[in-house]
Amino acid sequence: MKDFAPSKRPVTVADVAKSAKVSKATAARVLGGYGTVSDKVRSQVTAAAAVLGYRPNELARSMTTGRSGTIGVVVGDIENAFFSLAVRGISDVARTAGFNVIIANSGEELSAEKAAIDLLIGRRVDGLIVTPSDCGASDHLSDAIGVGVPLVLFDRAIPALQVDAVTGADRDAAMMATRHLQSFGHRHIAYVTAREGEVGEYFTDESQLPATSVLRRVEGFLAAQSANGVQDAHRLVRLGAVDQDHTDAVVAHLLGGTPRPSAIIASDSVVGLEVFRSLQTRGLSVPRDISIISFFNADWTTVTTPPITVVDQPVYEMGRRAAERLIARIDGGAEASQHFTIQTTLISRGSVGQAS
């Protein structure tokens, strides 16, 4: 028995209808699972569909119903475990509710984010979850809302925009981490982020930190430092840890400067890993020579020597909440927009010691 060349033309309801000797409408009813049909007709159609190998064209279906059963998710970087975990939370909820998920990557670039959103709206997703790469830019998002696409922001809020958002309690989390270090006698604490910036560039202005999650953390850090009588804390809030080489340079600059920090807080687990490597490379012993706390309870933080004290963000739960909220909106609730803040905890492991 030979396989013939693939029959290019997909089989349609019309084909099934003809084969089952019923009208298109009737065939469509059983194939689409709506309306009422007699059992006899149902089995005829089902049988015909099976032998023909009918597969519904979801595109056509979406076009007539106006629903695609899909939600679009735009994240900063799917390779970052923070986002993969969030996506799982979103997907789990979506699947249960009968939605599929399309993921797009912005690479934390506004232009890519815009393109992704256009694409997803073009594909007529029923709703959107996005991690805005620049919380100061909201035009493309308000456009989306204007078009009628339900939107939930993830991890970051946009103050200028009336829209649902699910974020961590970033300010509190940073204060908690900072106080923890302070309780070990640390005064000169550095805060390192991956935001684009010159090596040595420190925080002076909100506009440097377009992601509100990072900004809130820095605010919390500064507040805690200020409360502890440290005034110039912002000088140790550093940008530019965009990759291992830059992080090495940032750390080198920090350790060669005055005051020399005795502890470092890493703004996310990717930066944390790079900072840890930098310290290792320089032959520094953690926590004897320097202490470190990283945001996000990533895999690697548990197998280092010592294991790393982390701010444990409930990212899976955050993903779930975002999806739940979005689906509620899709299903009609037009209530006022809300900002959900998810509490975080500190997991104390071995990377924090007494300030020397």
Next chain:
Amino acid sequence: MKDFAPSKRPVTVADVAKSAKVSKATAARVLGGYGTVSDKVRSQVTAAAAVLGYRPNELARSMTTGRSGTIGVVVGDIENAFFSLAVRGISDVARTAGFNVIIANSGEELSAEKAAIDLLIGRRVDGLIVTPSDCGASDHLSDAIGVGVPLVLFDRAIPALQVDAVTGADRDAAMMATRHLQSFGHRHIAYVTAREGEVGEYFTDESQLPATSVLRRVEGFLAAQSANGVQDAHRLVRLGAVDQDHTDAVVAHLLGGTPRPSAIIASDSVVGLEVFRSLQTRGLSVPRDISIISFFNADWTTVTTPPITVVDQPVYEMGRRAAERLIARIDGGAEASQHFTIQTTLISRGSVGQAS
């Protein structure tokens, strides 16, 4: 100025045409970027589209053209860094070629994989890249091919199926790793995989390993061991390392058994991390008490003490190749199917020492 409630009905070419006082066909020509129009008309239409906020309906577009400009990717677990890296490779090539990527997760379950493939075909993707969860099951894949959807297998091949595949050189890689251990005097070497299985269950039969990538590695391992005069090597090929608890049990069983292995090869970096944690928990020192090699050069392998010797699979490159091949097929090449095998290297770090 007030914002009115979102205008639910999206604006269509017809709306733009009316506003620009041209025919639908003409408006569609400029909006769709095909055919020829006068500059005057073009600017009228463009202007009208802008004020109306026209967004093309990609669904409708796909339905008439028969192309969606999208490729579907089904991976085992997007949270696994191996797959995220592959997806980036795929996405980079796809984007450059003007395709978008839809990702679906199978969780390494055949039923979920089937559902995902049905979904993607229903959405009329132009092609499919899939990591088959069970290389013995090919019906759903040959169906896809039968429907005319170009398909490239990733990481694993299906011997029974004439179809393109991009895999690592798994047999060679495992032989390389095994020989490396042998050169340090190791004879009793364990090989641990995450495939479902009882604690203590060892490899006796191909059917236990439905992923050919794993099977080829085991074959390479056994061949190398056999060449070194170790006959019962398969008894140390263990299944069941599905999560930390099970891995703990598998490692405990291994270390309590006879012969007691002096080295462990982890079949992927997730298993590797769990095995490393197990060893740490048991207070074993690597490599003094036991040596370890993990597949995949994951983040965590560089920050442990000692850092881990790994089989470095060029996963990004594999992803790129898969996407390139798929796009070539989509663009018409009906050449014979091919199996691309990508060479791997061993990165020797500190986790392998002399056998005691």
Next chain:
DNA sequence: CTGAAAGCGCTTACAG
């Protein structure tokens, strides 16, 4: 319970 017709928003020939 079943069928004929219209329509979703585009693109594709086919005329002018």
Next chain:
DNA sequence: CTGAAAGCGCTTACAG
């Protein structure tokens, strides 16, 4: 260069 008509594969009223 521009327009009128048909069609992609479904679902949705509307009749019978």
